[in-house]
Amino acid sequence: MIRTKTTKKINDNVEIKEETYSPEIDYSDRIIGDLNGAEAGPTVIALAGIHGNEPTGIEAIRHIIEKLESKKGAFKGRFLGLIGNIEALQQRKRFIDEDMNRIWFTSILDKIRRTPISELKTAERRETKKLLEIIDPIILNEDQEQPVILVDLHSFSAESGLFVISTRDEENIELLAQLRVPLIFGIEKALHGTALKYIQNTGNIGFAFETGQHFSENAEDNASAGILCLLVAAGCISASSIEDFTRYYDYLSKQTQTLPHKVEFLYKHIIEPEDNFEMRPGFKNFDKVEKGQWLANDRHGKILAQRDGFILMPLYQQQGEDGFFIVEESE
Ligand SMILES: [Zn+2]
Known part of the structure; x- marks a missing residue:
């Protein structure tokens, strides 16, 4: 139900x-x-x-x-x-x-x-x-x-x-x-x-x-x-x-109702073994992000958004190799 x-x-x-x-x-x-x-x-x-x-x-x-x-x-x-x-x-x-x-x-x-x-x-x-x-x-x-x-x-x-x-x-x-x-x-x-x-x-x-x-x-x-x-x-x-x-x-x-209808994949953050990837808290699917925005950290430091767009599937769990995706609205 x-x-x-x-x-x-x-x-x-x-x-x-x-x-x-x-x-x-x-x-x-x-x-x-x-x-x-x-x-x-x-x-x-x-x-x-x-x-x-x-x-x-x-x-x-x-x-x-x-x-x-x-x-x-x-x-x-x-x-x-x-x-x-x-x-x-x-x-x-x-x-x-x-x-x-x-x-x-x-x-x-x-x-x-x-x-x-x-x-x-x-x-x-x-x-x-x-x-x-x-x-x-x-x-x-x-x-x-x-x-x-x-x-x-x-x-x-x-x-x-x-x-x-x-x-x-x-x-x-x-x-x-x-x-x-x-x-x-x-x-x-x-x-x-x-x-x-x-x-x-x-x-x-x-x-x-x-x-x-x-x-x-x-x-x-x-x-x-x-x-x-x-x-x-x-x-x-x-x-x-x-x-x-x-x-x-x-x-x-x-x-x-508040979400975009069609979006296109732009970018994926790949996690490699021993990166110690950690998403910064608070990101939700379809949150707007700007190029240069601080999104996550790994053992080498800050991970910044490489593109403008919407964030998708930010990773808040241990298992998985995709840190986050960035997508843009499309036709
Ligand atoms: Zn799944």
Whole structure:
């Protein structure tokens, strides 16, 4: 259910209070739910928790599947909800051995498919193998007549904001524009081996939905509203079949009304081992920054903004190699 309560405030040194979000989540089954409509239609796959410290999407998927269970007769196509990195989720860590959202290169995935699970060296490759066993028959099915859309749900360590990371493919833009969530283009130039890029390369529609702060109820609600709006936008179900659809739609619009509609990637701060990177406190997604502004520190001193723009995904957690992104408004 969409709550009226907003994200709990984080304290001054931007430490995330994980205990504020601790639903009893059972991660044992990778398939959260699989809703099959009465008529043919698109297949929408929602993937959550590819990063183990990002469980909010799982509850959101569960909520939407329960909500639509009684509306199967009006549903066209399929909605499949999947869990990504079960082992990391159990440990509430971004990853165990390697980042599961940086290994989706065609050749690495091919190797993962060919290697027996007992011989795979990292937890993430084992998780990916099990996930591919479920999605390969859908993603790689060339006889598929209906569109396949994969939304990869994420959250972030900074406070507030939500956005979608997409390619500039026209069908993506057309679909995503209906969600009224800021679209970020060009990040694929800076992030390699992501699930979204791989899905896009297979000829399907793939994008990442960054829904809010890790372990926050707000991130879960944004994900629920986003998924429901996506299913309507994709044509799986009509808005009129869902009595309280406007509540979800209005909620989502309200979250994004002050944010830019489309932005383009400009710059990424890369963290290298032993940099001791530390973001200065207080930065939120889409805060305006100016070239020369003091944003962070590392062992060599101050890190200044190299460009004017909006800051995105400032890093307030230990794991991760992307310190922050700078984006600019685009057409
Ligand atoms: Zn993530």
